[in-house]
Amino acid sequence: MIWEGCNRLQEFAPAVFVSSAALISGTFSLTGSCMSLVSIPANPVPDGAVSGTITTPDGVSLRYARFAPPPGRKGTVCVFTGRGEQIEKYFETVRDLQDRGFAVATLDWRGQGGSARGLSDARKGYVRDFADFEIDVEAFYRQVVLPDCPPPYFALAHSMGGAVMLRVAHAGRRWFDRIVLSAPMIDLPGRTTSWPLRMLLRAMRYAGMGGNYVPGGNDVLVGEAPFVDNPLTSDPVRYARNAAILAEDPSVGIASPTVAWADTAFRTMHGFRATHYPSQIRQPILMLAAGADTIVSTPAIEEFAYHLRGSSHLVIPGSRHEILQEQNRYRAQFWAAFDAFVPGSAVK
Secondary structure, X not given: OOOHHHHHHHOOOOOOXXXXXHHHXXXXXXXXOXXXXXXXXXXXXXXXXEEEEEEOOOOOEEEEEEEOOOOOOOOEEXXXXXXXXXXXXXXXXXXXHHHOOOEEEEEOOXXXXXXXXXXXXXXXXXXXXXXXXXXXXXXXXXXXXXXXXXXXXXXXXXXXXXXXXXXXXXXXXXXXXXXXXXXXXXXXXXXXXXXXXXXXXXXXXXXXXXXXXXXXOOOOOOOOOOOOOOOOOOOHHHHHHHHHHHHHOHHHOOOOEEHHHHHHHHHHHHHHOOOHHHHOOOOOEEEEEEOOOOOOOHHHHHHHHHHOOOOEEEEEOOOOOXXXXXXXXXXXXXXXXXXXXXXXXXXX
């Protein structure tokens, strides 16, 4: 069915029309928490936190946070989240990295978390073009990482964040010595980013429907749905913790993707299919895929990794999409691979 790809997109987010002029303008507005970090008993802010906002060259306000390293620092790991996520969801990951001797820096992408939104309805997952996320990365690197974080620099990116980092690497920007990708968004299961659906999304966008939810979308926040049968993690405690963040401050969450987001996401994933795309990347990359992933395509990750030069990949059997939010037995495999790949990584 032509809607299958859109149905897959709903798993990223367990009809109001916006004018074409508003969507093209790229105007973003702040909503909810901007500089402050949400702290709850089950998910306190890690030690050494500094948070604030930066402004991109195209005028978008982004929330960031950086976390000091322990004594004997070994560099900085920059964490790039997936669609619908926020800085707070990765507090546990921050502590894991601090335990390995690293400083950590992270940001909320434009359109989610505590960063500015591109639509008046702040729950809608919207971006004009994935190239805009590359602007976010460069602004974050130049305004936060370079002046305030100890080198060398490494990147750890999940899902949509992984897709953005592949675009950055493909463009030849060697801002990070090594990149680790968790379940990167190379393609959707069953190659549902097909030509008919891509053309449909393009037509809807040209018709001024870019700000609409994708067909079947809704305003339920990502991670707010019941735990049973969720496609993200098999760990009920971590799932409840992440839901509690949204309960404390719903403004840091977003709901289903819009037509505009899906259009540019599908075009990005279609670009990854080109046989020459991975071979043109000159960057050490470790790709970790989830064996029970129903959000992104594990076979597509394996195929892409096969054509990367000087890089490696690992499939973690049984893990669902969010490996770092999974049970400890899956997370342990992730961190073992990370420690073997990133120089200087060692748990205290």
